[in-house]
Every structure is written in C-alpha cells, then in structure tokens.
Amino acid sequence: MIFQDYKLLQDRTVFDNVALPLVIAGYGHHEIARRVRASLDKVGLLGKERKYPMTLSGGEQQRVGIARAVVNKPPMILADEPTGNLDPELSAEIMKLFEQFQQVGVTILIASHDISLITQMNRRVLKLDHGQLIAS
Amino acid sequence: MRSHKKKAGFLNELFKADAYQGRPTPAIRSRQYKKGKNVAQSKQEGPQTQVAGGNLGDKTHAYLDLHAHDLFSSLGRLVDAPFTSIMTISVLAIAIALASGFYIVVANLQQLTGNLEASNQISLFLKDEVSETKANKLADNIKQNPNIQKVTVITKEQALKEFEAQSGFGDALKALESNPLPIVIEVLPKNTLEDGLELENLYESLKQSVEVDFAQMDMQWIKRLQSFMDVARRGGILISLLLGVAVLFITGNTIRLELHNRRDEVVIAKLVGATNAFIQRPFLYGGFWLGFLSGVAAWFIVTVMMLVLRQPVEKLSGLYDGSFHLLFLNYSETFALLAISAFLSVLGAWVVLSYQLQQLKPE
Numbered sequence: 001m002i003f004q005d006y007k008l009l010q011d012r013t014v015f016d017n018v019a020l021p022l023v024i025a026g027y028g029h030h031e032i033a034r035r036v037r038a039s040l041d042k043v044g045l046l047g048k049e050r051k052y053p054m055t056l057s058g059g060e061q062q063r064v065g066i067a068r069a070v071v072n073k074p075p076m077i078l079a080d081e082p083t084g085n086l087d088p089e090l091s092a093e094i095m096k097l098f099e100q101f102q103q104v105g106v107t108i109l110i111a112s113h114d115i116s117l118i119t120q121m122n123r124r125v126l127k128l129d130h131g132q133l134i135a136s
Numbered sequence: 137m138r139s140h141k142k143k144a145g146f147l148n149e150l151f152k153a154d155a156y157q158g159r160p161t162p163a164i165r166s167r168q169y170k171k172g173k174n175v176a177q178s179k180q181e182g183p184q185t186q187v188a189g190g191n192l193g194d195k196t197h198a199y200l201d202l203h204a205h206d207l208f209s210s211l212g213r214l215v216d217a218p219f220t221s222i223m224t225i226s227v228l229a230i231a232i233a234l235a236s237g238f239y240i241v242v243a244n245l246q247q248l249t250g251n252l253e254a255s256n257q258i259s260l261f262l263k264d265e266v267s268e269t270k271a272n273k274l275a276d277n278i279k280q281n282p283n284i285q286k287v288t289v290i291t292k293e294q295a296l297k298e299f300e301a302q303s304g305f306g307d308a309l310k311a312l313e314s315n316p317l318p319i320v321i322e323v324l325p326k327n328t329l330e331d332g333l334e335l336e337n338l339y340e341s342l343k344q345s346v347e348v349d350f351a352q353m354d355m356q357w358i359k360r361l362q363s364f365m366d367v368a369r370r371g372g373i374l375i376s377l378l379l380g381v382a383v384l385f386i387t388g389n390t391i392r393l394e395l396h397n398r399r400d401e402v403v404i405a406k407l408v409g410a411t412n413a414f415i416q417r418p419f420l421y422g423g424f425w426l427g428f429l430s431g432v433a434a435w436f437i438v439t440v441m442m443l444v445l446r447q448p449v450e451k452l453s454g455l456y457d458g459s460f461h462l463l464f465l466n467y468s469e470t471f472a473l474l475a476i477s478a479f480l481s482v483l484g485a486w487v488v489l490s491y492q493l494q495q496l497k498p499e
Contacts, residue, residue, distance in 0.1 A: 007404050024410045028198040068408065 004081035006065045008053040014040070014064050015049040021072045039071040040064075043097060059090035066097060076107040083114060091117055203417070210421040213394075214429075221426075224390050228430035231383055232477045233437035235376035236465065240438060242372045244463050245365060258339055260321040263349040268292075271319045274347050278323055283338060286324040292317050318349065380480055383430075387423050387484035395419060395492055402496060416489045420482055427481025431474040438465060 008017050015036055022032045040046050043063040053061050062082060069077050079098070083091035095117060098108050112118055118125055127135040214221040262271055268291055275287045290298075295317040325338055335353075343351040395402065402415050446462050453460035465473065 001407060003407075007407060009401055009404055011401075020405065020410075021408050023202065024405070024408060024414055026195055026198050026202070028194045029201060031194070031198075 002065050002069045002077060002079035002082045004084040006053070006061045008061060008064055010053055013050050013052060014045065014056070017053065017064055018067045018071050021068060025072055035071055039067040042070070042100070043067045058086050059093060062086060062094055063097065066094070070101060070106070074106070076109065077101065079108065079110045081111055081113070083112065083117065088117070095121055206418040206421045210418050211425050213422060214425055224386065224426060225430050225433055228383055228386055228426060228477070228481070229433035229437060231379045231386070232430055232434035232473070235379040236434060236438050236473050237441060238372040238375055240442065240463065240465060242365070242369050245368060247463060248460060258323040258325065258342060259352045260323065260342055260348045261350040261352070262319045262321065262347050264318055266319060266347045268319065270347060271321065274345060275321050278321070278342065281338075283326055283334070284323060285326045288322040290320040290322065292319055295320060383427070383477065383480045384484040384487070387426050387481040388488040390426060391419050391423055391485040392488045392492060394422060395489065399496070402493075412493050415493060416486070419489055420485050423481045423485025424478050427478035428474060430481070431477035434477065435465065435470055435473055
C-alpha cells in the first residue's frame, strides 16, 4: 500500500519506517537490516536511513513509503494517488520507480487523477466513474 | 504461516530477477548499469533470504527481541515524560500503599489476638479470707463437673512471683506488708462448650460459690476483640478492593491518553498490516511498568510509615510485656504487592486497549 500523504511515522527514522512491516511480520534483526537496506537502495535513499521523514523532501518521503511497501516483497502494490502531492518531475521519477518494480514481476495498481502522467506510461488504464468501470 | 512462505517464495523470485540483472536482458540493460552496486548486493542476498524468516528458531528469537524491545521502549517512554510519569505513579502508589497499609495494620492487630484465640478460660478470684486448703477443695469440686477440661489453682505466692516477674513492679510490692493478691482458680471448660448458653450457665454456677469474690470469663473480651478484628479485616478488604478498582481506572485512563497521543502511529501500523496484539504490546508493557513502579513506590511508602511507627509501637509494647513486634511486609508479601499492582495495571490497560483499538479504524 502506498498513500498520497505517505503516512510515515514522523518520530521514527527512515530505517524504522521501512522496517515496520518486517517487524510486524516477525523477522530477525539481521534479516530486517539487510532487507531494509536493499529496499532503500532500490528507491535510491540508501544514505538517508538515519534521517527523519520531516527532513526529507516530498519526493523522498514518497520513496520511503514505496520502500516500505516493497520491503516485504508483496506480489502486488496498491498505490493511492502516489503522486498527488508531488510536482510533475518527481511524479515521473516515482512512476519510473514503479516501472522498475513492475519489470521484476510486481503487479502495481495505481489510482491517479493525473491522466497525462498515466498515458505517458503506456500501460493498461482502467477508467472509473463513480465506481463504475467505463473504459479499459 | 502459509502467507509467509508465499512471501518468501516471491521474495526469491524478486531477488532472482534482480540477480539476473548481472546478465541483463536488453529490455532492462540501461537501468542495470546505473545500479551496478545494488546488483552485486542483491546477488549475495538471494539464497540466504529463503532461509531467514521461515526458520522457527529465528522467529522465536525475533519474537523475544520484539518483546524485549517493547519492554524497554515503553520504560523509555515513561522516562521521556518524567513529570507525567511521576504524577501518575505517585497517585497509583498512594492508592496501593493505602491498601497494603490497611493490610499490614490488620496483620499486626491479628498478631495481638492470635495467641488468645483458643482460650475460653474462666478465672475465679477467691475472697481474701479463703485458705489454700479450701481453695484446693473447691478446685476438686469443680473438677467433678464433666464439662471441665482442666482446673489450676494459683496460690497467692505463685501469683506474686508471676506478677513480680512480668510487671516490673517487684520493688513496689516489697514495700507492702502483706500479699494483696487473691488465690485464683483457672477453669478451662471443654471445647464443646465453646458456643454460648452452656458456657454461660457454667460461668453463672461457678460465680455462685461462697468462696468466689469475682469471676471473669476471658471469652467475652476476646470475642469482642475478634469481632472487632473481623470488622477491621472486612473493612480492609473492601477498601483494598475499591483502591484496586481505582488502580485499574487510573492506568486505563493513562494508557488511553497515550494511545490517543500515538494515534497516528497506531493507524499507520494498522495500515501496514499490524495485528491488534502487535499494537497492544508496547502499551501493555507500559501498563506493566506503571503498575510495577507504583508497587515499588508503594512498598517504600509503607515501609517508611512503618519505620516511623516502629519506635512508639515498640515502646508501647515494652510497657506491656513486650511480646509484640511490629510486622513489616515480608518477602512473599512484597512479591505479592508488586505482582498484584503490576497485574491490575496490565488488566486496566488491556481493558481500555481492547475497547479503544476496535474503535480506532483507519479511514
């Protein structure tokens, strides 16, 4: 799950935020550390694991959110307006990141209002109107 | 369990996919070179990740780690807000100290009455002019009664000696010309007479003898004392119950406030898939610490109060025959105090959490 407002714990470090799903799932220390680093590396934030979310930019915070979403290797990621609070450049970056995950076999479902951004992606698009599927 | 396996399985796929970047397909070649370092790392991780997370030993270890972490982080939270913590703990400690104070007072009073319990002895104080032989005769007479267990004659001399030894007035007695003490016959009825009327009848009949000046049944004041003790004990239990409920509510409310303060954290943890047990755990440990620390503080309060009381009480007891020593909380009582206060606090926290967490749903 990825959220429009990131939903990060502001009083925890980036590392702790990303580690949360693994802690919940009951993984050991070393395993957590390894996976969190791998995950942060994928989103390009490896050097910032000790920072607090408040000190990061919006795009970086969203990437922390993405790292958290992929850290326990879900087969599917739901992203609720992941770029809603980001400028077009950052949005494109985030989308590229999603594309990378898609290429290693993760299904990604993105809800978005940003039609131009979505069409650029050149992927399957489902259009909803009041909960009804109107185009696919 | 199954979902973990599934995840672990998928994880491998993902890492394998990463590892393949070493021999890239043309489609992802461009990306791969940018992330060269990453690739090397992922390659190493690939085979290991399959084992970790699924291994039972690892899981137990991680589980214990989690508990230890929650245990100490919740203590850390208390320390982080010292003022609030001290206030809460003080209130709890006073409530617990009151309850255990009642307990220790009742225990001390019981020590006083304890050795008197079985006695329903009747003492006959004979008239001064009655001689020892007459007294012995009377005693023999009384012994004929089948309801009597034992009759003891205490002569004037014996009484004097006993009095000298116990009261500390020996010198004063020497100043007297004659022995002022009467002969006493102690009559111990059989235990079957313990209840009421028959004993009363016996007492009345003994009192009628011409030799008897004055008869005293110890039973009565012991009974009074015992019923007073019963009242005190029940009162103590009631007050302790009330205070216990107070402890429950105080911790419950404290934990509720903390839950409220950490609402965002709880909501996010829920969104990321935490179970209620996972979310509750640090709060329950928080409740535990509140109770435990309050128990420790209460123990100190009680002990200090007892120390303050000790000197006057020992002095008072010295003025009688000195067999009374102030009881403090012993080891098992101290342990019980800590255990009960910790348990009540955890219970209070648990009740509040199980209610509040149901209410708290992410939007």
